[in-house]
Amino acid sequence: xxxxxxxxxxxxxxxxxxxxxxxxxxxxxxxxxxxxxxxxxxxxxxxxxxxxxxxxxxxxxxxxxxxxxxxxxxxxxxxxxxxxxxxxxxxxxxxxxxxxxxxxxxxxxxxxxxxxxxxxxxxxxxxxxxxxxxxxxxxxxxxxxxxxxxxxxxxxxxxxxxxxxxxxxxxxxxxxxxxxxxxxxxxxxxxxxxxxxxxxxxxxxxxxxxxxxxxxxxxxxxxxxxxxxxxxxxxxxxxxxxxxx
Ligand SMILES: [Zn+2]
Numbered sequence: 001x002x003x004x005x006x007x008x009x010x011x012x013x014x015x016x017x018x019x020x021x022x023x024x025x026x027x028x029x030x031x032x033x034x035x036x037x038x039x040x041x042x043x044x045x046x047x048x049x050x051x052x053x054x055x056x057x058x059x060x061x062x063x064x065x066x067x068x069x070x071x072x073x074x075x076x077x078x079x080x081x082x083x084x085x086x087x088x089x090x091x092x093x094x095x096x097x098x099x100x101x102x103x104x105x106x107x108x109x110x111x112x113x114x115x116x117x118x119x120x121x122x123x124x125x126x127x128x129x130x131x132x133x134x135x136x137x138x139x140x141x142x143x144x145x146x147x148x149x150x151x152x153x154x155x156x157x158x159x160x161x162x163x164x165x166x167x168x169x170x171x172x173x174x175x176x177x178x179x180x181x182x183x184x185x186x187x188x189x190x191x192x193x194x195x196x197x198x199x200x201x202x203x204x205x206x207x208x209x210x211x212x213x214x215x216x217x218x219x220x221x222x223x224x225x226x227x228x229x230x231x232x233x234x235x236x237x238x239x240x241x242x243x244x245x
């Protein structure tokens with residue numbers, strides 16, 4: 001048998017990636033999908049079937065196969081590939097005469113829903129015994145700085161890639177009879193090299209307030225410039241915080 005293996009991955013005219021093909025006795029046959037693409041498809045869905053999820057809210061890990069959305073086994077573009085459980089792969093690839101089969105649009109929609117959900121869920125902290133572990137690089141959470149006479153709290157929420165919303169309050173004089181002095185923060189700012197920098201509104205005759213937050217795993221260091229007079233008397237956000245959620 002003459003076996004001639006062509007290029008591993010061929011770029012089509014429209015930029016799509018074709019699956020491996022080989023020549024067997026002069027006839028073109030589909031070969032195995034490149035392992036790199038297969039791995040990418042399997043990892044992104046973590047072996048959940050998007051039809052099980054989209055139709056039944058079933059997020060169980062499934063035995064399954066990689067299906068081609070356009071039913072063309074030669075189109076190995078990752079966008080054209082989806083992991084489906086065996087049952088749904090059969091359903092998707094069968095041609096129904098009487099009833100409406102599952103459409104490519106439905107599978108694409110459910111795939112997007114599933115991948116968005118997996119992306120969200122895998123960014124949540126997990127608990128190992130009683131220790132909560134946050135995914136590497138994730139800074140979301142509630143941070144507190146506690147001391148006898150003053151305390152502060154910062155809620156950090158990542159709202160977009162490399163962008164966070166920060167809501168905070170700081171109290172000074174927590175034991176005072178007339179109540180503590182209060183400072184509040186609520187802003188959105190970019191995250192750069194593990195830091196968030198905020199510049200306050202300009203106040204007449206004063207230097208602009210500046211706050212820099214540096215994240216170190218479950219700690220946060222806050223440094224301030226020109227804090228005097230920006231919040232209530234003696235109120236400051238500076239110091240070391242510990243993530244509690
Ligand atoms: Zn399924």
